[in-house]
Amino acid sequence: MKRGIITALLIFICFLLQCTVFRALAFGGIVPNLLIVLTASFGFMRGEKTGLLIGFFCGLLVDIFFASVIGFYALLYMYIGYMNGKFAAIFYPQDIKLPVALILCSDFLYGIGCYVILFLLRGRFEFTYYLLHIILPEIVYTIAVTLLLYPLILWINTGLERSELRSGKKFV
């Protein structure tokens, strides 16, 4: 219950920041993708099920407000969350390399997915342009933000796990 509320709040805050504050702080019109950071982090911290659910709700929020059809971003984020969940077995909180690498790959996949479905299929073939001007800058900016946001997410998750452990012990 507590976990559900806190996770919902996190999704909500990240979405709000991404389309308001970070829009004002955009470098060259590029905003970092906080929702990918959130989806991927919960994926590899908590496993595939949490990852895919958080991805689904993040995507759904984007769909409702900014997409022309409902379901596309939900699908994309959900699969990214699920794939990150596969790495939960080799995730250790002390290690920062795996999370950064996974978030990097996730954002790259997200960029490729967006390009192929939303642009390539409409006959926009200049892949290198989009790679250099949209996908890569977004990854760089996202990774920079990850270095600040990820420790916060990790701290919240450890706090939650600890409190769940405590309340779990009470009944035994």
Place this chain on the structure above:
Amino acid sequence: MSPIVKKKGEKFTLPGKYLLFILTILCTAMVLLTFNTKVFSGPLSAVAGYIVVPFEEGISVVGSWLSGRSEELVQIRELLAQNEQLRAKVDELTIENTRLQQDRYELTNLRELYGLDSQYDEYDKTGARIIARDSGNWFYSFVINKGASDGIAVDMNVMAGSGLVGRVVDVGPNWAKVKSIIADDSNVSSMVLSSADHLIVSGNLKMYASGVIEFGQLVDSDGVVVEGDKVVTSDISDKYLPGILIGYINTITPDANNLTKSGYITPAVDFEHLEEVLVIRQLKQNVPD
């Protein structure tokens, strides 16, 4: 203990891959359903609107205040120089204005004679503030703080200053989504004001940085369209009201087929610094003849 009785604390759990499968089908169904219809947009946008929009409004006020202050500091020096120039311009324009007022007086008289009314000044407009912008980097759409309860409906045209910004594509009770004309998937049927030649203005992500919009399919057999010509929305568009200024032709080149021309338009609206927009509460579909 009988196998039917559930053990305490043992909950039914759905494995991840089944959940993924179910949600994938759900998403695909939603994509297919919302591709042509607007089944979900009503309830979903109502719920999301009441939860998210109040926060977006608050945050965007703070955000625009902050960016406004920082920009002010940069601009003060620039403004002082500009002020000097503008004063000179004011004098110049005052003279011109008096001359134009005379012309206008004449025009009104002539219009009355012809039974025409000045069409576009009288559209019922409403101001709205932009409270959120596209969360990704691929398209350029934004959310405004007025919705169905303020009389906004899908396909209403959105302007800023004197230029066209885009149109409303989705509407919630207290918010509306606007797709701008510079978005990559937007096409506007328009015409050159001077020669009434039709052309298609299409947004292109590659052109965002250079501040221009692409146009194409301009049939200009007489070769009269030149750089600097005004481009306005055409009367054959079924979404856009006619005669709204889009921008000015920046470059124009003949296509390889030698029949049509294409090039770039400098938009009349500064899309970088949009904060407030005007929504025309008149749909093209119900414009009285």
